[in-house]
Amino acid sequence: MSCERQRFVVDCPSRLLFDQIADKWSMMVLTVLDPGPMRFNAIKRHLEGVTQKALTQCLRRLERNGLVSRRVIPVSPVAVEYEITRLGRSLQHPFKALYAWMLDHLEEVDEARRIFDERGLPGSGTDFRIPTTS
């Protein structure tokens, strides 16, 4: 690897894969499934605000990508159980690192946001942007 900066091309596999796994619900679904298999509505109850449609789509994508397996239990009414796969479990390591980072830096990000938003407010006059020391 040279010292050149990386260029991200459109068909870069990592880009395509990132779009698959970094969606709104996947990380939470995998976390919820970590302790063991779970049925659809049980998962749903753990994710406040998710709609049935959104969860279905998310679970389909996770299944398609091999991160979750789906098992239909032929009772009546039908029961469907979702289970995290070995592959899905392996993804949890980077996810947990990201989660830990978020917990560690919540206040710092919040503070940055507060400062940024404040900077925008007072500008009733000609607010020439002052180069920050950062």
Added chain:
Amino acid sequence: MSCERQRFVVDCPSRLLFDQIADKWSMMVLTVLDPGPMRFNAIKRHLEGVTQKALTQCLRRLERNGLVSRRVIPVSPVAVEYEITRLGRSLQHPFKALYAWMLDHLEEVDEARRIFDERGLPGSGTDFRIPTTS
């Protein structure tokens, strides 16, 4: 947290923060900025397919969250330099872990997808697949 499965509530700070950082371009922008400061159009050239609008929005959010700093150099025409902050740099560790996971498991995910997509095709009357272009 107890042994109970976690329930993700809507105002969970980690959820809100995740939505901020797990967007389409942030991870790539931070990676590109890693070696040192860079100007707007230079960043743009490194991210194939990004529009000016999308990159502007992404950089604003990164700046607001304290992950990137923005410095206007008052020459004519104006030059603007973006630099990754210490906070942004710290986020690179979990990002790199995620990136490494993707590289490690590209084939495995691809294979899972192939199997899943194959499974969906039958049902049009025959057990035998008609070879498709894909």
Added chain:
DNA sequence: CCGTATCCTAATAGATACTG
């Protein structure tokens, strides 16, 4: 050069009704 503003279209989310 580095944006913002505008317009337009495409994609997504949400609500609701329905089925095995």
Added chain:
DNA sequence: CAGTATCTATTAGGATACGG
């Protein structure tokens, strides 16, 4: 229970045009 189907509303994305 676990979806699918459908419709609508809101949003996101892309293409200019323009300004400091």
